[in-house]
Amino acid sequence: MSDLTLTTAAAHSPEAVSRSAPLxxxxxxxxxxxxxxxxxxxxxVTLVLLYLVIRWVAGFVEWGIVNAIWWVPENQTQACRDLKxxxxxxxxxxxxxxxxxxxxxxxxxxxxxxxxxxxxxxxxVVSAMRRFWRxxxxxxxxxVLALIGVLMWGxxxxxxxxxxxxxxxxxxxxILATFGxxxxxxxAILVALGRRSRLPAIKALCVLYVELIRGVxxxxxxxxxxxxxxxxxxxxxxxxxxxxAQIAIILFAxxxxxxxxxxxxxxxxxxxxxxAEALGLSYWQKTGFIxxxxxxxxxxxxxxxxxxxxxxxxxxxxxxxxxxLLTAGKTAIIEPAWQGFGVEVYVTVxxxxxxxxxxxxxxxxxLEAELNRHRRR
Amino acid sequence: MQxxxxxxxxxxxVATLGLALALPLALPVAAQAxxxxxxxxxxxxxxxxxxxxxxxxxLAGFAQPDSQGVWRGFDVEYCRAVAAAIxxxxxxxxxxxxxxxxxxxxxxxxxxxxxxxxxxxTLSRDTSLGFDFxxxxxxxxxxxxxxxxxxxxxxxxxxxxxxxxxxxxxxxxNLTDWARSNRVRFTPVVIERLEExxxxxxxxxxxxxxxxxxxxxxxxxxxxxxxxxxxxxDVISKEPLAPLVRQGDARFADVVRWVHFLLLSAEExxxxxxxxGQMANDPRPEVQRMLGRNGELGQMxxxxxAWAVNVLKATGNYGEIFQRHLAPLGIQxxxxxxxxxxxxxxxxxxx
Numbered sequence: 001m002s003d004l005t006l007t008t009a010a011a012h013s014p015e016a017v018s019r020s021a022p023l024x025x026x027x028x029x030x031x032x033x034x035x036x037x038x039x040x041x042x043x044x045v046t047l048v049l050l051y052l053v054i055r056w057v058a059g060f061v062e063w064g065i066v067n068a069i070w071w072v073p074e075n076q077t078q079a080c081r082d083l084k085x086x087x088x089x090x091x092x093x094x095x096x097x098x099x100x101x102x103x104x105x106x107x108x109x110x111x112x113x114x115x116x117x118x119x120x121x122x123x124x125v126v127s128a129m130r131r132f133w134r135x136x137x138x139x140x141x142x143x144v145l146a147l148i149g150v151l152m153w154g155x156x157x158x159x160x161x162x163x164x165x166x167x168x169x170x171x172x173x174x175i176l177a178t179f180g181x182x183x184x185x186x187x188a189i190l191v192a193l194g195r196r197s198r199l200p201a202i203k204a205l206c207v208l209y210v211e212l213i214r215g216v217x218x219x220x221x222x223x224x225x226x227x228x229x230x231x232x233x234x235x236x237x238x239x240x241x242x243x244x245a246q247i248a249i250i251l252f253a254x255x256x257x258x259x260x261x262x263x264x265x266x267x268x269x270x271x272x273x274x275x276a277e278a279l280g281l282s283y284w285q286k287t288g289f290i291x292x293x294x295x296x297x298x299x300x301x302x303x304x305x306x307x308x309x310x311x312x313x314x315x316x317x318x319x320x321x322x323x324x325l326l327t328a329g330k331t332a333i334i335e336p337a338w339q340g341f342g343v344e345v346y347v348t349v350x351x352x353x354x355x356x357x358x359x360x361x362x363x364x365x366x367l368e369a370e371l372n373r374h375r376r377r
Numbered sequence: 378m379q380x381x382x383x384x385x386x387x388x389x390x391v392a393t394l395g396l397a398l399a400l401p402l403a404l405p406v407a408a409q410a411x412x413x414x415x416x417x418x419x420x421x422x423x424x425x426x427x428x429x430x431x432x433x434x435x436l437a438g439f440a441q442p443d444s445q446g447v448w449r450g451f452d453v454e455y456c457r458a459v460a461a462a463i464x465x466x467x468x469x470x471x472x473x474x475x476x477x478x479x480x481x482x483x484x485x486x487x488x489x490x491x492x493x494x495x496x497x498x499t500l501s502r503d504t505s506l507g508f509d510f511x512x513x514x515x516x517x518x519x520x521x522x523x524x525x526x527x528x529x530x531x532x533x534x535x536x537x538x539x540x541x542x543x544x545x546x547x548x549x550x551n552l553t554d555w556a557r558s559n560r561v562r563f564t565p566v567v568i569e570r571l572e573e574x575x576x577x578x579x580x581x582x583x584x585x586x587x588x589x590x591x592x593x594x595x596x597x598x599x600x601x602x603x604x605x606x607x608x609x610x611d612v613i614s615k616e617p618l619a620p621l622v623r624q625g626d627a628r629f630a631d632v633v634r635w636v637h638f639l640l641l642s643a644e645e646x647x648x649x650x651x652x653x654g655q656m657a658n659d660p661r662p663e664v665q666r667m668l669g670r671n672g673e674l675g676q677m678x679x680x681x682x683a684w685a686v687n688v689l690k691a692t693g694n695y696g697e698i699f700q701r702h703l704a705p706l707g708i709q710x711x712x713x714x715x716x717x718x719x720x721x722x723x724x725x726x727x728x
Binding site: 082332 | 434435436437438442443444446471472473478479482485486487488598599601705
């Protein structure tokens with residue numbers, strides 16, 4: 001109402017023709033003025049940063065695009081070496097990209113790991129859409145993971161068998177991360193619940209597990225899995241190196257995620273537990289319908305934080321001789337002809353890691369906003 | 378907080394107890410693994426149909442996957458040669474990349490049959506780790522790299538020089554010992570990190586850079602103009618690199634050892650990958666015995682009598698392997714020349 005009176009009142013006076021705000025206050029100029037040049041100090045900071053950004057961007061463009069060499073014939077890297085660092089030698093990526101992506105997997109069969117990467121990405125996308133959040137999703141996961149196993153191993157349907165030590169590159173990173181987190185997450189929920197259990201044996205066991213695993217670095221767990229564990233097995237019996245590393249990663253991720261989940265359980269109001277009990281729900285009904293949905297929702301940011309951390313931590317398997325994406329990149333530049341072009345390879349590998357981590361982070365932001373809509377103030 | 382603290386203390390107690398119980402259990406198991414009847418190694422390889430070969434995760438010239446993911450290098454040729462001797466097919470090898478830390482367990486636990494991974498032959502590894510070193514296939518050792526423009530011919534001419542070296546390794550000690558016994562005065566420039574020590578040498582802060590010769594060679598080949606640097610022929614420490622197997626299957630160790638000797642003898646008698654077919658008609662009795670025209674040498678090793686022909690067809694002789702993988706890095710034959718060319722590589726007779 002007050003709006004209305006104001007406009008009618010203003011309409012009476014002659015000079016009240018609605019004027020737009022001064023040019024210096026709106027649009028781009030206004031925004032710049034308000035955010036970047038509001039005072040002498042802020043103007044100075046803006047200019048300095050602008051200078052640095054332009055210099056770096058220009059430098060990168062000059063190095064990465066203008067002076068870069070994209071292709072050299074037959075490992076003749078002399079042209080690249082003559083640049084003396086003034087330009088990038090993307091020829092190393094052109095030559096080695098299939099090794100970096102797929103490691104020592106048989107060259108003629110590279111379509112199989114490539115398809116696996118696509119399947120993984122498809123699986124992530126489908127799982128990310130709320131429309132597919134039903135019981136069937138679990139079946140899809142089982143089916144796709146089985147399909148990935150068939151593709152990677154082969155040995156059936158006319159696909160030649162490929163032993164695990166030849167797997168490498170991006171599929172290894174995705175396998176370690178996906179299986180690692182897929183198995184660690186349920187384990188973490190059980191451990192987190194167990195840690196809050198009233199049964200002393202269960203509680204002690206969970207505390208012991210979490211504290212022991214968190215007490216050692218991942219690298220030493222991987223070492224134990226690869227160096228000590230095989231000595232306990234009878235001769236001739238060997239559990240595959242990749243599987244041992246995978247189990248170590250699952251156990252490690254499980255302990256960390258368990259603490260994150262426990263944080264969510266503790267943040268939940270006691271009234272929720274009491275209300276659930278008052279309804280006469282059993283322990284599992286209470287946990288599954290009332291407690292966990294709320295608790296997990298609360299801990300989305302730290303969960304994703306841990307996920308992203310573990311996605312990158314999988315690169316630690318390099319110390320036990322598994323060729324994940326980063327190790328494959330490092331190995332690609334051992335060949336004498338290509339030595340010294342590490343920056344190009346690391347930039348590329350970094351970009352691949354970034355795409356996955358950034359996608360995870362963006363998705364978690366939208367998920368958080370959507371699930372916590374009722375809490376927004 | 379109290380229950381937690383109590384629990385934690387209890388957990389720690391249980392953990393310590395567990396470890397204390399597990400350790401003595403673990404040791405006999407480890408020891409057992411060494412003595413376990415590895416007599417099965419040859420049979421296991423045969424029944425599996427492939428040789429499992431432990432290699433490095435990537436070392437220029439010795440073992441590294443190429444752009445298509447195929448393993449290549451000096452050590453890899455030894456895996457291929459042994460597979461060719463056993464199966465007559467050099468492609469029947471599975472390569473397992475091992476790191477410096479995981480290599481010995483991989484061999485002890487039977488994850489690999491043969492470790493061809495530029496490993497220095499030492500007494501303790503030969504005995505207490507329970508391995509058999511087959512034969513030294515590469516004599517490495519500490520050497521010096523200088524700028525070609527200095528025109529040096531020998532390390533003894535380095536009197537008064539500044540020498541770049543990494544600290545904390547035997548490298549530094551070897552350098553001091555060598556300088557003292559040869560009365561060479563030098564100023565050390567000690568730098569911890571590899572890139573920095575190489576950078577200091579390139580920038581001219583020192584006249585020479587010292588480390589193992591194979592390392593010098595790969596550093597040299599990574600430079601924009603490798604010809605500007607020369608690796609001096611002097612070697613001042615012993616690093617005999619040898620392929621090794623588990624103790625217990627002497628027959629398999631023999632096979633690996635004699636494959637190496639075969640490669641040496643083939644070079645000595647001028648048998649190459651290209652001419653091994655015609656060489657079967659060579660009148661020299663040792664060549665006839667070696668290539669299986671005469672006698673039963675192959676069967677004595679438990680192999681097919683054509684083993685030598687298969688190996689040489691697959692890999693060529695020692696000189697050819699060296700030429701293919703190590704010469705491009707600028708590694709000279711030096712101590713790895715045949716005994717009759719002034720080197721240490723010497724094969725017992727094929728008789």
